[in-house]
Amino acid sequence: MAHHTNQIIGGHALSRLPLEFYVRTDVVQIARDLLGKVLVTEFEGVRTAGFITETEAYRAPDDRACHAYNNRRTARTEVMFHEGGVAYVYICYGIHHLFNVVTGPENSAHAVLVRAIEPLEGLSKMYERRGYPAGKPLKPALSTGPGSAAQALGIHAGQSGLHLVEGDTGIWIGEAGMVLPESEIGVGKRIGVESAGTCADRPWRFWWKRSRFYK
DNA sequence: CAAACGATCGGCT
DNA sequence: GCCGATCGTTTGC
Numbered sequence: 001m002a003h004h005t006n007q008i009i010g011g012h013a014l015s016r017l018p019l020e021f022y023v024r025t026d027v028v029q030i031a032r033d034l035l036g037k038v039l040v041t042e043f044e045g046v047r048t049a050g051f052i053t054e055t056e057a058y059r060a061p062d063d064r065a066c067h068a069y070n071n072r073r074t075a076r077t078e079v080m081f082h083e084g085g086v087a088y089v090y091i092c093y094g095i096h097h098l099f100n101v102v103t104g105p106e107n108s109a110h111a112v113l114v115r116a117i118e119p120l121e122g123l124s125k126m127y128e129r130r131g132y133p134a135g136k137p138l139k140p141a142l143s144t145g146p147g148s149a150a151q152a153l154g155i156h157a158g159q160s161g162l163h164l165v166e167g168d169t170g171i172w173i174g175e176a177g178m179v180l181p182e183s184e185i186g187v188g189k190r191i192g193v194e195s196a197g198t199c200a201d202r203p204w205r206f207w208w209k210r211s212r213f214y215k
Numbered sequence: 216c217a218a219a220c221g222a223t224c225g226g227c228t
Numbered sequence: 229g230c231c232g233a234t235c236g237t238t239t240g241c
Contacts, residue, residue, distance in 0.1 A: 056222070065222070076237060094235030096223050113222060147223050157236090192222050 010120035014174030022084030027110035050117030060109035065196035068109035080109035096147030
């Protein structure tokens with residue numbers, strides 16, 4: 001029951017994305033498909049949620065920008081080799097916690113980085129986590145950029161490996177029944193991966209043009 | 216054990 | 229647009 005729960009969040013009736021959504025082999029398509037879905041967290045009884053508005057795909061073994069390039073396994077990247085439907089959260093520049101969705105079958109290290117969300121519920125909690133003064137006008141910087149989006153949602157590296165489909169881990173993604181037309185999806189190169197050679201040119205970054213919450 | 220390196224952010228020019 | 233902060237992870241010696 002718990003993992004098939006339909007919930008009303010921010011006025012939208014959400015159904016939890018099933019495992020089949022995540023285990024598909026085309027991580028680039030999944031990165032597109034995640035736009036407009038709702039990322040929900042509920043920690044210590046406080047729920048925060050937002051529309052996913054910007055994503056990037058990362059894919060081992062051929063993608064030099066991917067932490068698991070060449071299928072390299074380390075303690076950190078091990079969760080990327082799990083079957084899809086779990087979180088991969090890692091610390092970047094010693095400070096920022098970046099949230100990814102692991103995709104594909106077991107032993108394929110694919111993941112989608114969530115780069116931005118548009119707040120839908122729990123705005124005051126997001127302000128608190130981000131250290132913004134309450135009552136200020138809502139700016140995209142609250143939850144745009146992967147470190148900022150994760151921080152607004154209370155996500156940290158200790159949650160890497162948590163399941164998004166099975167059980168009540170406090171993190172899940174819901175479907176609001178909305179289908180984005182191609183015309184509303186922006187496509188471009190990934191950000192911050194210049195050192196990945198020709199892989200840096202792959203157009204694997206996606207954003208929802210109608211939102212203000214992307215870079 | 217030492218050192219370099221980030222899938223970034225926010226402040227300042 | 230530029231630049232420094234900051235520290236866990238990874239790799240090299």
